[in-house]
Amino acid sequence: MCLEDKLEFIFLLPIFLPLLTSIFLFLNKKLFNELVTNFFTLNGALLSFAIASYSFVALALNKFKAVNIELFQWISNPDISIGFTLDGLSGIMLVLVTGLSFVIQLFSTSYMEQDENHSNYFVYFNFFVFSMLLLVMSSNFLVMFFGWELVGLSSYLLISFWSKKPEAAKAGNKAFVINRVGDFGFLIGLMIILDTYNTFDFYEILHNSTGVSESTITAISLFLLLGAFGKSAQFPLFSWLPDAMEGPTPASALIHAATMVTAGVFMLVRISPILQHSKLASLLIIIFGLITALLAAFSAINQYDIKKVLAYSTISQLGFMFIAIGSGAYVAAIFHLVTHAFFKALLFLGAGAVIHSMHHEQDIRKMGQLRKRMPTTAAMMGIGTLAISGIPPLAGFWSKDEILASVFANGGIYYIFWALTLGAAFLTAFYMGRHWLLIFEKDNGFDHSDVIEAPKAMTRPLLLLGIFSVFIGFINTPFFHGLEKVLHVTLQNVEVTHLPEGITLVVLAVLSIGAGFTGLIIAFLLFGIELHKRIDLQKFKLEYPINLIKDLSLNVLYLNKFGNLFFISGMKNLSRKVAVVVDGMLIDGSVNFVSTAFNKTSKITSTTQTGMVRNYVVYFGLFLLLLIALFIATPLVPR
Amino acid sequence: MLEVTTDWYLTLAAMLFAIGFMGMMIRKNALIMFMCIELMLNAVNLTFISASKHFGQIDGQVFVFFVLVVAAAEVVVGLAIIVSIFRKQSSASVDVLNVSRG
Amino acid sequence: MVEALLFFAPASLIIIGALIVIFARNPVHNAMGLVMTLVSLAIIYITLNATFVAMVQMLVYAGAVMTLFLFVIMMIGVDKKEQSTDSIKGQTFLVSGVFLILISLLAYVAVSSDFTWDLWFPPVEYDVEGTPQLIAGVLFTDWILPFEIISILLIVATAAAIALAYDIKKRSSNA
Numbered sequence: 001m002c003l004e005d006k007l008e009f010i011f012l013l014p015i016f017l018p019l020l021t022s023i024f025l026f027l028n029k030k031l032f033n034e035l036v037t038n039f040f041t042l043n044g045a046l047l048s049f050a051i052a053s054y055s056f057v058a059l060a061l062n063k064f065k066a067v068n069i070e071l072f073q074w075i076s077n078p079d080i081s082i083g084f085t086l087d088g089l090s091g092i093m094l095v096l097v098t099g100l101s102f103v104i105q106l107f108s109t110s111y112m113e114q115d116e117n118h119s120n121y122f123v124y125f126n127f128f129v130f131s132m133l134l135l136v137m138s139s140n141f142l143v144m145f146f147g148w149e150l151v152g153l154s155s156y157l158l159i160s161f162w163s164k165k166p167e168a169a170k171a172g173n174k175a176f177v178i179n180r181v182g183d184f185g186f187l188i189g190l191m192i193i194l195d196t197y198n199t200f201d202f203y204e205i206l207h208n209s210t211g212v213s214e215s216t217i218t219a220i221s222l223f224l225l226l227g228a229f230g231k232s233a234q235f236p237l238f239s240w241l242p243d244a245m246e247g248p249t250p251a252s253a254l255i256h257a258a259t260m261v262t263a264g265v266f267m268l269v270r271i272s273p274i275l276q277h278s279k280l281a282s283l284l285i286i287i288f289g290l291i292t293a294l295l296a297a298f299s300a301i302n303q304y305d306i307k308k309v310l311a312y313s314t315i316s317q318l319g320f321m322f323i324a325i326g327s328g329a330y331v332a333a334i335f336h337l338v339t340h341a342f343f344k345a346l347l348f349l350g351a352g353a354v355i356h357s358m359h360h361e362q363d364i365r366k367m368g369q370l371r372k373r374m375p376t377t378a379a380m381m382g383i384g385t386l387a388i389s390g391i392p393p394l395a396g397f398w399s400k401d402e403i404l405a406s407v408f409a410n411g412g413i414y415y416i417f418w419a420l421t422l423g424a425a426f427l428t429a430f431y432m433g434r435h436w437l438l439i440f441e442k443d444n445g446f447d448h449s450d451v452i453e454a455p456k457a458m459t460r461p462l463l464l465l466g467i468f469s470v471f472i473g474f475i476n477t478p479f480f481h482g483l484e485k486v487l488h489v490t491l492q493n494v495e496v497t498h499l500p501e502g503i504t505l506v507v508l509a510v511l512s513i514g515a516g517f518t519g520l521i522i523a524f525l526l527f528g529i530e531l532h533k534r535i536d537l538q539k540f541k542l543e544y545p546i547n548l549i550k551d552l553s554l555n556v557l558y559l560n561k562f563g564n565l566f567f568i569s570g571m572k573n574l575s576r577k578v579a580v581v582v583d584g585m586l587i588d589g590s591v592n593f594v595s596t597a598f599n600k601t602s603k604i605t606s607t608t609q610t611g612m613v614r615n616y617v618v619y620f621g622l623f624l625l626l627l628i629a630l631f632i633a634t635p636l637v638p639r
Numbered sequence: 640m641l642e643v644t645t646d647w648y649l650t651l652a653a654m655l656f657a658i659g660f661m662g663m664m665i666r667k668n669a670l671i672m673f674m675c676i677e678l679m680l681n682a683v684n685l686t687f688i689s690a691s692k693h694f695g696q697i698d699g700q701v702f703v704f705f706v707l708v709v710a711a712a713e714v715v716v717g718l719a720i721i722v723s724i725f726r727k728q729s730s731a732s733v734d735v736l737n738v739s740r741g
Numbered sequence: 742m743v744e745a746l747l748f749f750a751p752a753s754l755i756i757i758g759a760l761i762v763i764f765a766r767n768p769v770h771n772a773m774g775l776v777m778t779l780v781s782l783a784i785i786y787i788t789l790n791a792t793f794v795a796m797v798q799m800l801v802y803a804g805a806v807m808t809l810f811l812f813v814i815m816m817i818g819v820d821k822k823e824q825s826t827d828s829i830k831g832q833t834f835l836v837s838g839v840f841l842i843l844i845s846l847l848a849y850v851a852v853s854s855d856f857t858w859d860l861w862f863p864p865v866e867y868d869v870e871g872t873p874q875l876i877a878g879v880l881f882t883d884w885i886l887p888f889e890i891i892s893i894l895l896i897v898a899t900a901a902a903i904a905l906a907y908d909i910k911k912r913s914s915n916a
Contacts (some may be wrong), residue, residue, distance in 0.1 A: 260687045613672075613733045618835045625842045632850060643748045646858040648789070651752050655759055655778075657843060662763030664836045674762050675774050677806070681782055684794075692789045695865035697879050703794050704880065707801055708891050712898035713783045714806050718813045719905035733747060 007161045011055040011086045012069065014048040014098050015133040021045075022126035029119045038109045039123045045102040045129075045482035052098040056091045064088040066490045068139050068203070079199040085139035086484040093136035093266060096338060100345055101129045102256050103461045107349050108250040111356055121161060121248065128154035128251075132259050136266060140200035148186065148231070148567070151263060152179045155255050159247040171243035178240040182230015189223030192216070206273040207493060217274050221281035224271060232264030232318050235292040243317055245307040249352030252307060257314050257344035262337045265321045269330045272494045276328065286326025286407075290420050293319030297427035301434065302550045306351050306362050309435045313388065314344055316428060320403055323421055327414060328497035329406030331484050335476045336399035338483075341470050343387040343395055346465035350381035353454035353462065354439060364435065365546050368444035373451040378440045380462040384434045388428035390516035397513070398473035400425060405508045406497045424514050431520025442557040478505060504540065648689035656682035667732045669721050673714065680710045747788050751781040768814045772807060779803045791871040 021044035025037060032040070034041050059067070066087035073081040086094070105125065112121050131154050136145025151174075160172025190200070196216055197205045229232070233241040255261070256628060268275060268285070293316045300312035317340050324333035355362055357374060371378040387394040390401065404425070408418045438444070453459065476483035478499060499505060608619075659678030666672055684703045691699025728735055754777055761774025779802045786795035869875070880888055 374893075611736070612832075613736070614664060614667070614832060616837075617660075617834065618839060620836075621660055621664065621839045622842070625839065625846060629846060632846070640886070643744055643747045645860060645864060645881070647748060647752075648785070649753065649858070651785075654756060658756070658759040658763060661836075661840070662759075664832075664839065666763060669769055670810070671762070671771055674771055674810070677775060677802075678759050678762060678778065681779065681802075683780060685785065688786055688789050688791045688794060691791065691869070691871070694862070695869050696868055697869055697871065699873055700791050700794050700871045700876055700881075701879050701884055703791070703914075704797065704912045705884075705887060705891060707797060708748065708895060711801060711806060712894055714809060715898050715902045716905070718799070718809060718903040720811060722816065725906050 005220050009069065010051060010058075011067070012084060014052040014094060015056070015130065015137055016086065017044055017048040017051075018101070018126040018129040018133065022123050022130060022600055025119055025126065026123045029123070032117050032119060034109075034113065037119045037511065038281050041105055042109065042544070044126070045098065045105050045431060048129075048220050049095075049098040049102045052094045055086060056095050059088070059091050060486075064486055066090070066203075066489060070139070071349065072144075077198075078194055081140065081199060081201075081443060082143055083139040083201070084137045084143070084220060084428055086137065087490050088488070088563060089266070089269060089490040090137050092338065092483075092486060094133065095261050097129060097132050097136065098252060101125075101339060102259075103464055104254045104327040104345065105248050105347065107253075107352065107458055107461040108248070110455050111250050111352055112248060117161070121158075121251075124154055124157045125251065125254075128158060129254060132263070135263055139202055141202070141205075142191060142200045144270075145186065145190060148227070148263065151182065151231075151260050152176060152183065155179075155244070155260055158251040158255060159244045161247050161251065164530060165246065167209065167243075169244040171240075171246040174355065175240040175244050176297070178237050179230050182227045182237055184574055185223045185226025185230070187227075189220050189227065196220070198307070202270065203629060206271065212274075214277055218280050219567070221271070221275050221278045222284070224267065225281060225285065228244040228264030229288065231267075232261050232265075232322070233292075234264070234288055234316050234318065234322060236296060238292060238296065238315050242308050242311040245305070245311050249307065249355055252311075253345045253352065254327055254349030256311065257348050258341035261314060261318055262341065262472075265318065265325065265333055265337050268322075268325050269334055269491075272325075272330045272410050275325075276494055282326050282328065284326075285322050285527070286414075286417060289319045289322025289326055290417060290424075292316070292320075293323060293424040294420060294427070297424045297431065299433040300550075301427065304363050306354060306364050306367075306435075306439065307348070309364070309431065310347055310351060313347075313428065313432065316424060317344065317388070319424070320400065320421070323417070327403075327407045327410050327417070328495065329403060330494060330496055331476070331487055332399065332402040332406050333369070333597075334487065334489055335483050336403055337473070339387070339395035339399040339469075339472055342465055343384045343469040346380060346462060346469050347384040347388070349458070349462055349465065350377050350384060351616060353377045353458045354381075356458065357454050358448075364438045366446055366450070367439045368442045369440070370448060370451060371440040373448055374440075374453045376459045377454060380459075381436055381440070383466045383469055383549055385432045386520075388432050389426055389520055390512055391520075392509075392513060393468060393470075393473065395469050395471070395473035397516070401509050401512045402478075402499065404512050405499045408504075408508055409497055409500050422511065423511060426519045429516040430523050431519075433520040433523025434527050437552040442527055448545070490590040601638060641710055645689050645693045648685060650680045652685040652689070655679075655685065667722065667734050669733050672733065673721070676717075677710065677714070680706060744788075748785070751784040751788075754778070754781040755785070769811070772810050772814060775810070776803055776807050779807070790868050793871050793873050793876050 021041055025040060026034070059065075064087060066085055068083060068085045070081050073079075075081075104565040105122070108121065108125065112118055115121065128151065130148035131147050133147070135144055135151055138144040138147060154175045156172045159175050160169045161166045163172070193201065196212060199205065230237045235472065241256055241261065245252055247255075294318060296312045296315035300309050300316065301311060303309045308310075317336070321333045321336050321340075323328070324336060354367070354370065354374065354377060357370075357377075358367065361367070383394065389395040390397045393396075404418060404421055407421055408412050472482065484496075500508070608615075656679050659675045659682060662675035662678065663672055666675065684686055687699040687703045687706070691698065724736065749797070756897065758774045758776075758778030762771050762778065765771045765774060779798060783795040785796040786792075786798060
């Protein structure tokens, strides 16, 4: 029996189950109480995850040969159809999204308890999962674009979920508008693709394309890259992600940490067969990835909002993934995507648990010494912190080390990139250490005796994710290339950067571990035992630089203000001028001129329309006589 | 001896038409204007019948028949309109009616 | 000689009647002028061998239509004098303009054609007598479709006249 037959339609189920759940819950919003809603949404998610896992196992038994389904053909020429594909890449994403969706929904049932829009939350949540699966499972760019846009929509709905808060509504708008900038690029990229290849199908475009000039490929890659920058919050389109933290924390965990923001990375890996031909695009990706990784990591070191630290950390980690793509290490990018999804979801859910227990207090300066109050959360957050810092043998170490090694393996100018990436890794360890210490260890002089551990429905998902954060790294180590085997069909024509061998790899690994440990130790010295208070700083005259760094970090290098000043105000001024000069005087003027001209001439001519019958008779007679005169002047029949 | 040819009839019809048209222009009473219209229609009828004789065809006379019927219908409707106008403003002058002024 | 008399006597009556129609002040006089014109026209029709049309002219026009006119005149009254001065600004000027153009056109045509009227076709030698048989023979064969359409028009006109003249306010207040 052929496994493909079995797989044919079964992997469509996990895609459309969330949609069905969403519609079902929406229709029965008034009817269901919280318990029934939870029942349906959790079971739907679990079923979806189970089928997804089954599909993945079947795919693995079939040696990851891609399975394509074309639901129907929309237009025959150019070839545009609605279809889905299951291969190694989309299989990983399928399992990841459905699995995390289940865990996070489990957490949400407790976190969103007694919210007035409880069922709406799950409607949006399931709709988001559907959109994300549509994005990752698509077999052509059109379906991917549908998913791409729907993901933006549902993300908007979830960010501004508490729309009564003006900040939340504003943040939703900001996210949507900035995403539109990226989507605009994506759309142009799609148009060029359709013009060049006359189809949207991935397989046709990625594997059967010969004789397409490099400049066209570069143009396609750059426009698609703009879309990826918007969706994955890369510099300069990153400022929506920290603001998006106004949404419910579990939604942030799924959307703004684990899945949606990785859509850009996913898409770039998907188009890697053509992306690898464009040197310029690859260089731009790694440069922007570096800028993002460093900038976001720097911004994270002096944030005080528990979720904003994690948001900047997410941006920084996405920068790492872009660095990996830019250096040709597509497997490493996906690997980091997977590990990051687990430990960042863990961190976000931990933060959610803390926020829940602290009665929606998000300022970490008002926390501290929570370790004894919330031991499980503290332990799991600690695992997440170690994992993201790159401490072996936790998940983050393997993926981050692979990225660093891949960058190093390219040689040349990439040695500088490697050093900068290492710096970003160091900063990551530092700010995550600070984050954990400020919440759970440091005495900030607040009394937290009333704080109790989060309910079991919250700690259980944390435990689950904690276990994964420890062990998920073993799917792809230098000793066992599991992920590479999964992706080898998807990336069959792609030249993936190979890791250096032997002693180089060990040295690189030691250096990356060193960076992680150093960051953590410095964080411990500063925020754990507060070294700077024991020694006299005055004699080093360090106050000014430290304050400068703090200030710059808190304000994200004043990029937002610069952006406001330069783009928003400048644009406002410009558009005001355009409105006055072009619109007001030129366009309105010409329109008004036409209308007044018509008005005046019609006023003049309308005086002939007296309404008097006898006047009309006179006109009639006049023109009748003129007609007769015309007949006399030009006889109809020649004599 | 003067022979009466078709020219004479046509001239008579033209004069009749011109008189009717002048009446249309100078009279204000809607009723008189209607009579002028009748004059003009009759001028046309006269043309038809003289042409019928000139060409030896009966169709001209048939067409006069049609014109007669249309004229009758027009008079019926027109007079009804005049009556209802008169009810409203107790005058048959058309100069008061300028609702269709531009 | 008789032939000329039979043309010029009714022709002058027609012109006089038409002038009465447009110049008389009393509506009844106008109506009588019109009757004079129509009856004289009927005489002309007879001399043109259109006997049936002449009869219909007498019956329908001079009889029925004129009776209708007189009814309406009686209804709306004859005592109201029409304003002798024109109330529309520039109407007199326009009318005289039209009149002048008409006269000049006629003069031009008359002078340029040397006072002869070329009809292009000579008159036929035989006479066609417009008897009821002959007219009916053509009317009910070649002209049957216009005939039917005319009948519809008459019904519509009748209904329209009733609808227009029916005074709803007065009726409903009476009832």
